[in-house]
Amino acid sequence: MQIRLAARPVGYPKTSDFSIEESPIPEPGEGELLLKTQYLSVDPYMRGRINDRKSYAPNVEIGEVMIGRSVSKVIASNHSDFQPGDIVWADHGWQAYGISSAQGLRKIDPSLGPISTALGILGMPGLTAYFGLLEVGKPKARETVVVSAAAGAVGSLVGQIAKIKGCRAIGIAGSDEKVNYAIDGLGFDGAFNYKTTADYRTELQSLCPNGIDVYFDNVGGTITDAVFSLMNMWGRISVCGQISQYNLIEPEMGPRMMAGFIGKRLQMQGFLVGDFADQHAEGLQQMSVWLKEGQLNYREDIVEGLENAPQAFIGMLRGDNIGKRLVKCEG
C-alpha cells in the first residue's frame, strides 16, 4: 500500500487530497534493502512540503508518494551493513514497503526504549525541542519560558527541558485535557487553554509574573502577539513552527511588532533541527539519560493502519493529538 499526493490542498488538507493505492511488494536491487514500515511519523512540517510554494526542501509533486520518516524493519537485505530483522530509522514515506540504498538509514537499538520513540522523544521532535530551546532560546535558570502547542510532540518536551534547566515553564494548548496534561503529567508551572481564554495577555500576565524571557513558538498568530507584548528585556524567541499559518489560504495580517524589538533588544531566530546535525548524537545521548532518570515524560498518540495516515495527519494539524502522533502499520 502507498499513499500518494492526489491534489494540492487548499487550506486544511482533506482526505481526498491523498490517494491510497495497492502496489506490489518491490524487489531490492544490488546493494539495496527491502523495508517494511512499522511506525510512520506525521508532523507539522509536512504541510509546507505539499504546497506549490518554494520551501526549504523540495515539494511533493502530485502523484508522488507522500514524504515522511518511519521506523521500519529490514525484510531483505543486499547490503552487508544490514540484516533482516534490523529495525531502522528510514525516510521512504507513506508506504507499507520501501526500497533503500542504505543511504541515510540508521539502525535503532531496541534496548534504548520502544522503537517508536525514534520518531518522538528520541528522534527529530526530541532533538527539535532540545536544540531549539537550549541553543536558540538559551534559557537561564529562574527565567520564564513560554511554549505554544505545549502538549504536542515538541512542546511537551520544551517545557520539561526548561524545568530541568531551572526555569519557570508555562504552556499554551488547545484543550483542558492538554492543559491538565502539561501541568500534572509534565510538571509545567502553569498552562492555559487558548480556545476557552478570551484574553491571552491577561492570562499570560498572571502566569508569568516576572514577564517572559524565552518564547518557543510552534504556532504564530494571535497567541504569539500576546506573548510578544510581555517579553522581557533581552528576550529570545525561538521560531520552530507557525502551525496557525500553514493552512491559511490568504496570508494573515497581524500587528507589526518590530518596534518592540528595539527597546527590549529582542532576538528572534528561526531554525530547523538539521542545523544541529553535528550535535544530534550528543543531544540524543542527553535526552535518553533524562528519560532513563525519569526527568522526561512522553505520550504517544497512535493511529492504527497506514490507510488512516491522511486522517492522522489532518487531525494532527488541527491539534487532535496529545503527545507525538504516530501511525502504526501492521507488523
Place this chain on the structure above:
Amino acid sequence: MQIRLAARPVGYPKTSDFSIEESPIPEPGEGELLLKTQYLSVDPYMRGRINDRKSYAPNVEIGEVMIGRSVSKVIASNHSDFQPGDIVWADHGWQAYGISSAQGLRKIDPSLGPISTALGILGMPGLTAYFGLLEVGKPKARETVVVSAAAGAVGSLVGQIAKIKGCRAIGIAGSDEKVNYAIDGLGFDGAFNYKTTADYRTELQSLCPNGIDVYFDNVGGTITDAVFSLMNMWGRISVCGQISQYNLIEPEMGPRMMAGFIGKRLQMQGFLVGDFADQHAEGLQQMSVWLKEGQLNYREDIVEGLENAPQAFIGMLRGDNIGKRLVKCEG
C-alpha cells in the same frame, strides 16, 4: 531660552506641542558647570520619548525641557576637570544654557574634526551605524547589505561601512536627491526612491541579484515587508529604528512574517547604541581613522536657531534632511 514639551503629540508632532520660553541664565552651584549649547541634535528616538507609552527610557513629562544631546561650551566651571572654553558633549536638552554636575560630560577634542561631528559621524549616529551593522548584522565580504533611510545620519554610514567591508550596499530613501547622494556621494552600489517606486520588491530584486543577506532597518512598514521577502538563507536583520511606525495613531497591521524565519533561518535583533558602551571608544577610533582616510563621507543638515528646533525635529521625522540634522545655536 528653553523648549518644553507642551502637549503629547497625536500622530506627527506639531510645533504647538512645544513651548518656547525665555528664561534667565542659571547659576552653577558648587561642583557644577554652566554650559552654552552650540549644536543640538534632533533624532528619531526622541519621538518615542514624548509618548505616554512606556519606552526603554523615561518619558519627557508635559512642561519639562525637551531631552536631547548637544555639543556645548563651558561658560563657567566650579569643577576642576573643566575650564571655561572647553567644548563638551552634553545631555541638557533643548535649552540655550544648561547646568551640569559633570556627570556624563565628555570633552570633545576640536582637533579631531568640526565639533558638530560629535553629534553625527563621530557620535551616537556613527556608533549606531558601526555597531548595529558590524555586531548585529555581521556582514561578510561579498554579501548584500540593504539599508533603509539610506541618506540619513545613520543609514548613510551603514552603507559606507558595508562597502569598506567588501559588501554590496543598496539603499532605500525618500527622494531622488537622496538616492543620487547615496550612489554618487557615498558610493552605494544602488538605491531607489520608495516614494516614486510602485513595486519595492521588483526594484529590490533587480538591485540585489544575489538576494539580501543583511538588512539594517531604520523604517519598518511596507519597505521592510518587501526586504523580508528577498532575504537569503541565514540572513540577519538589525532593527535600529521603525520611523514609519512612530507617528501612527493606531498600531499598523502588516503581513505576518515569522513563518519565513524558519526555512530561511533568519535572525532578527533589536539594539540600542548604548548596548555597546564598553566598545564605544574603539568604535570612535575606527570611525575617525576611516574618516581621515577619506573612506567615509558625511553631510550635515543644519537648521539655524534654537527656536527652530521643533520644526527641525518634525521635518527630520518626515525625512526632510539629507545627512545628520542639527540645530545650530548662537555661539
